[in-house]
Amino acid sequence: MELEGDLANGGAIQLKKTVLCDVCGASTAETGHGVLQAQWRDGECEGLRLCKACFGYAMATLRREHEARHLFDEGEQ
């Protein structure tokens, strides 16, 4: 089930092992997990696999940062 779904989503094969959140260690077996990933041009790869709560926290934090910068930019113009 998991394997077929992942293949349909672009070929990344994930075996049916439980993914644990890299931040809080929670199991993401039931909810699925989010990935924050970078592949830099110097060849370095880094990433975090996040549970729904931690991913939501990361997204909210980044959106707040975006809004703060956006407001700051408008203030300078």
Ligand SMILES: [Zn+2]
């Ligand atoms: Zn987490």
